[in-house]
Structure formats: structure tokens, C-alpha cells
Amino acid sequence: MPLTKAQKAAVLEELSEKLAATPAIYLTYYSGLNVAQLSKLRRRFREEGVEFKVVKNTLLRIAMEQRGGYEALLPLLNGPTAVAFSHEPAAPARVLKKFLAEEGVELPRLKGAFIDGAVYGADALETLASLKSKDELIADIIGLVLSPARNVVGALQGPGQQLAALVKAIAEKAEA
Incomplete structure (x- = not known):
């Protein structure tokens, strides 16, 4: 069911606030996970104080453009995207790395990360997890x-x- 204009405005406002409030933003490709795996992943993120949300690329793109400084992440906003917002820069990477190892899966896959103004590519998961x-x-x-x-x-x-x-x-x- 499509979102109404009011719902889109509320989501846009929420995303904008989260972008302003959190220094670490991770974009992930999650498609292919089953419901049980996605629930387990969300629980692990929650335990580490990380907020993990599936978002519409268009709304996240608009929020990033309004805030400014996220230009390097905009090309990554294609396909199914879930965003991890964290105050602890390495926490999402550690959760992802541990989840991938324990579950023996290849998803979710890191698309990119934005940490205190620095942009990291999809190949930086190991580096970010070791911070x-x-x-x-x-x-x-x-x-x-x-x-x-x-x-x-x-x-x-x-x-x-x-x-x-x-x-x-x-x-x-x-x-x-």
C-alpha cells in the first residue's frame, strides 16, 4: 500500500532527524533474507543500540539531499536498501560481520557507510568492524x-x- 503525502512527510522528517543526530550511517542490501533471518538481524542491531530500518530510496535520497554532505552515498541508493543508524561507528559493522559468520549467509551486504563525514565502500566491512x-x-x-x-x-x-x-x-x- 503506497504511503500518503502526510506519511511520506513524516518519514522524511524522521530520516532527516536521524541523519542529523547519528554520526554513523550504514547502507545495506538485504533482499534475499527470510523473515526469521531479518528478525534475528534486527534483534542483534537493537541489542547493540543500532536502529535498523528498511527505507524507500527516494525518501532517503531527499532527506540526504536536504541535509547535504551525503552526495557520495546517493549513487548507492538503488535496489532494496536498509539503513543502520548508530552513535557507535563500528557497532553496525561488528553486528553485520558476526551475523554473516554465524548464519553462514552472504546477505545483508554492505553497500556503503558514512561515518563522521568519511565515506566507506562496500569492501570496508572488515576495516569498520575492527575500529x-x-x-x-x-x-x-x-x-x-x-x-x-x-x-x-x-x-x-x-x-x-x-x-x-x-x-x-x-x-x-x-x-x-
């Missing part, structure tokens, strides 16, 4: 910052412990 999350990057930075402090503390404690052991040995020798 670290924001929390992992912060933890790495904190570890690097704290590492010199740990080394200084260890260096300061080492001679003190050696001196204490030496004093103890001398005291034990004097008692004997």
Missing part, C-alpha cells in the same frame, strides 16, 4: 597517560624495598 569504540579509545589513552606514573612509582619503590631488605638483613646478622 575501536569510543570507550576503548579512552581506556587506551588513560592507560598511556598512567603508564609513566606507574613506572615512576615502581622505580621509587624498588630501591626503598631493597634498602629495607638490606637493613633487615643487617639487623638479623647483628642479633645473631
